[in-house]
Amino acid sequence: xxxxxxxxxxxxxxxxxxxxxxxxxxxxxxxxxxxxxxxxxxxxxxxxxxxxxxxxxxxxxxxxxxxxxxxxxxxxxxxxxxxxxxxxxxxxxxxxxxxxxxxxxxxxxxxxxxxxx
Amino acid sequence: xxxxxxxxxxxxxxxxxxxxxxxxxxxxxxxxxxxxxxxxxxxxxxxxxxxxxxxxxxxxxxxxxxxxxxxxxxxxxxxxxxxxxxxxxxxxxxxxxxxxxxxxxxxxxxxxxxxxxxxxxxxxxxxxxxxxxxxxxxxxxxxxxxxxxxxxxxxxxxxxxxxxxxxxxxxxxxxxxxxxxxxxxxxxxxxxxxxxxxxxxxxxxxxxxxxxxxxxxxxxxxxxxxxxxxxxxxxxxxxxxxxxxxxxxxxxxxxxxxxxxxxxxxxxxxxxxxxxxxxxxxxxxxxxxxxxxxxxxxxxxxxxxxxxxxxxxxxxxxxxxxxxxxxxxxxxxxxxxxxxxxxxxxxxxxxxxxxxxxxxxxxxxxxxxxxxxxxxxxxxxxxxxxxxxxxxxxxxxxxxxxxxxxxxxxxxxxxxxxxxxxxxxxxxxxxxxxxxxxxx
Numbered sequence: 063x064x065x066x067x068x069x070x071x072x073x074x075x076x077x078x079x080x081x082x083x084x085x086x087x088x089x090x091x092x093x094x095x096x097x098x099x100x101x102x103x104x105x106x107x108x109x110x111x112x113x114x115x116x117x118x119x120x121x122x123x124x125x126x127x128x129x130x131x132x133x134x135x136x137x138x139x140x141x142x143x144x145x146x147x148x149x150x151x152x153x154x155x156x157x158x159x160x161x162x163x164x165x166x167x168x169x170x171x172x173x174x175x176x177x178x179x
Numbered sequence: 180x181x182x183x184x185x186x187x188x189x190x191x192x193x194x195x196x197x198x199x200x201x202x203x204x205x206x207x208x209x210x211x212x213x214x215x216x217x218x219x220x221x222x223x224x225x226x227x228x229x230x231x232x233x234x235x236x237x238x239x240x241x242x243x244x245x246x247x248x249x250x251x252x253x254x255x256x257x258x259x260x261x262x263x264x265x266x267x268x269x270x271x272x273x274x275x276x277x278x279x280x281x282x283x284x285x286x287x288x289x290x291x292x293x294x295x296x297x298x299x300x301x302x303x304x305x306x307x308x309x310x311x312x313x314x315x316x317x318x319x320x321x322x323x324x325x326x327x328x329x330x331x332x333x334x335x336x337x338x339x340x341x342x343x344x345x346x347x348x349x350x351x352x353x354x355x356x357x358x359x360x361x362x363x364x365x366x367x368x369x370x371x372x373x374x375x376x377x378x379x380x381x382x383x384x385x386x387x388x389x390x391x392x393x394x395x396x397x398x399x400x401x402x403x404x405x406x407x408x409x410x411x412x413x414x415x416x417x418x419x420x421x422x423x424x425x426x427x428x429x430x431x432x433x434x435x436x437x438x439x440x441x442x443x444x445x446x447x448x449x450x451x452x453x454x455x456x457x458x459x460x461x462x463x464x465x466x467x468x469x470x471x472x473x474x475x476x477x478x479x480x481x482x483x484x485x486x487x488x489x490x491x492x493x494x495x496x497x498x499x500x501x502x503x504x505x506x507x508x509x510x511x512x513x514x515x516x517x518x519x520x521x522x523x524x525x526x527x528x529x530x531x532x533x534x535x536x537x538x539x540x541x542x543x544x545x546x547x548x549x550x551x552x553x554x555x556x557x558x559x560x561x562x563x564x565x566x567x568x569x570x571x572x573x574x575x576x577x578x579x580x581x582x583x584x585x586x587x588x589x590x591x592x593x594x595x596x597x598x599x600x601x602x603x604x605x606x607x608x609x610x611x612x613x614x615x616x617x618x619x
Contacts, residue, residue, distance in 0.1 A: 071363055071371035071401070073339055074319060075332040076379055082329035108366055108387075134319040136328040 372404035415440030457482025
C-alpha cells in the first residue's frame with residue numbers, strides 16, 4: 063500500500079510505450095485472464111513478465127492484476143491486450159448470468175411480497 | 180719695466196685663457212652628463228607611460244576576461260620591468276593582483292546569490308511538480324477511459340520532464356536531489372530515467388542485470404542517467420535509437436549509453452571531462468543559452484555520491500558513448516518481490532488451506548483433533564495473510580478456531596480483570612480495554 067503513496071519511479075508512459083488505447087476492447091474490471099501455453103518470455107518488459115508470472119497459477123481478474131502491479135487499470139489493460147495479442151494470455155468471460163428474463167423475475171418477487179403481506 | 184708689465188699681463192691672460200678652457204671643457208662634460216641623464220629620465224617616463232597605457236588598455240581587460248574564461252592567457256608587461264624599473268614593476272603587479280582579487284570576490288558573491296535564489300525557486304517548482312505528479316497518478320487510477328488516460332499519460336510525461344529540469348538546476352546550485360526512494364533494480368533505475376526525457380520511446384534497454392541500487396543512490400543515479408540519455412537523444416537523429424547496456428565488472432556495474440549522433444571534438448571532450456570530474460566548481464553564469472547542464476549535473480552528483488561518469492570513448496554507432504560506473508558500495512541485492520509470485524486465486528487458496536491443515540493435531544485415525552489455542556501461541560503462527568492479497572479473499576481472513584480463541588481470551592481477561600478489582604468505588608476500566616489488545 064505504501065507504494066501507492068510513493069511516487070512510482072517508472073512512469074506509466076514508459077510502461078506502455080506511450081499508448082493508452084488497448085489493442086482490443088475486451089477487458090472490463092472483472093474479465094478473467096489465464097496464461098496460455100508456455101511461450102518464450104524473452105523481449106517482454108518487466109511488467110509483462112510479472113503479469114505472465116502472476117497468471118501462471120490460474121485465472122486472475124483485470125482489477126486484481128492492476129492491484130498487484132500497482133498500475134492504473136487503464137495501463138494494465140494495454141499490457142494485457144498486448145499479451146493476449148502475443149499469445150501469452152487468454153481471456154475467459156465471467157460466468158453468464160442466469161437466463162431468466164428480468165420482467166418475469168420482478169413479477170415473481172412482487173407476487174411473493176404480496177403473498178407475504 | 181714695460182716689458183715686465185707686458186710679460187705679466189701675458190701670463191695673466193694665458194692663465195685666464197687656460198682657466199676658461201678648463202671651465203669650458205668642464206661645462207661641456209656637465210652638459211653632456213645632464214643631457215644623458217635627461218634622456219634616461221625621458222625614456223623612463225615614456226616607459227612608464229607606455230606600461231600604464233598597456234595596463235589600462237590591454238592587461239586589465241584581458242585579466243577581467245580571463246576570470247570568465249579560464250583558458251585565456253593574460254599579456255605581460257611590454258618591457259623587462261624587473262631590470263629597468265623594479266619598483267614600478269612591483270607596483271603594477273600589486274595593482275593587477277588587487278584587481279583580480281576583487282573581481283574574483285565580486286564574481287563569487289554574485290554566483291552565490293544567484294545560486295541561492297535559483298535554489299529557492301527550484302525548490303518551489305520541484306514541490307509543485309511532485310504534487311502535480313501525485314494528482315496525475317490519482318487521476319490515472321480513477322479514470323478508465325482510454326482517451327482520458329491518453330491525455331493523462333502525456334501530462335505525466337511533461338510533468339516528469341519539468342520535475343527533472345527543476346531538480347537538475349537545484350542540484351547545480353548545491354541542493355540535494357531530494358525524493359527518498361527504496362532500493363530499486365537497475366532496470367527500474369534506467370527506466371525511471373527514461374520516463375523523464377522527451378524522446379523516451381527511442382531508448383532501447385538491453386538485457387536485465389540482477390542487481391539493485393541502494394536507496395540512497397537511486398535518485399542521483401536516475402537523475403544522472405536521465406541527463407545523459409537526454410543528451411544522447413538530443414544529439415542524434417530522431418530516427419535512431421539510444422542503446423543502453425549493462426556490463427558487470429568485478430567491483431561494480433557499468434551502464435553504457437550509446438548514441439548514433441555526432442562525436443565530440445577534442446575541445447568539447449576536454450570540457451566534458453572537466454565537468455564530469457566534479458572538481459571544477461560550476462558557475463551558473465557560464466552555462467550558456469540554452470543552458471547546458473547535463474554534464475555539470477552528472478559531475479556534481481558523481482563526485483558527491485561516489486560513482487563515475489565518462490564520455491571519452493566512442494560509440495560503435497559513431498556517436499558518443501557515456502559510461503556510468505556504479506561501484507559495489509552503491510549496489511545491493513535485488514529484493515525478492517512478493518508480487519512476482521503467482522497469485523491466482525485458486526492456487527493461493529489451496530496453499531492457504533494446506534498450511535492450515537498442517538498445524539492442526541490429528542487423532543490416531545487421521546481425524547483433526549480439536550484443541551484450545553493459547554493466546555501466547557498466536558505470535559508463533561504464520562503472519563496473517565496480507566489483506567491486499569486477493570488469494571486471501573477466497574478464504575475467510577481469520578480461521579474460526581482463531582476467532583474462538585480470541586473470544587475465549589477476551590472472556591478470561593475480563594474475568595481476571597474483574598476479580599482483581601480492589602473495591603467498589605474506584606474507577607473500573609471498561610472490560611473492553613483489557614480485551615482490546617488481546618484481539619488480533
